[in-house]
Amino acid sequence: xxxxxxxxxxxxxxxxxxxxxxxxxxxxxxxxxxxxxxxxxxxxxxxxxxxxxx
Numbered sequence: 001x002x003x004x005x006x007x008x009x010x011x012x013x014x015x016x017x018x019x020x021x022x023x024x025x026x027x028x029x030x031x032x033x034x035x036x037x038x039x040x041x042x043x044x045x046x047x048x049x050x051x052x053x054x
Contacts (some may be wrong), residue, residue, distance in 0.1 A: 004010060006008045024030060039047075 006015055007022070008016075
């Protein structure tokens with residue numbers, strides 16, 4: 001017998017704490033902060049292509 005997932009199968013209030021935690025990591029404000037700090041994949045690819053010498 002497996003333990004139910006606290007995010008997918010738990011009802012409030014049991015799912016509130018895990019959901020709040022993940023929302024702080026993956027919610028729109030957190031993703032906006034991440035985008036400000038990290039270069040996009042396109043930028044990284046362009047830099048790698050520019051640095052490559054054949």
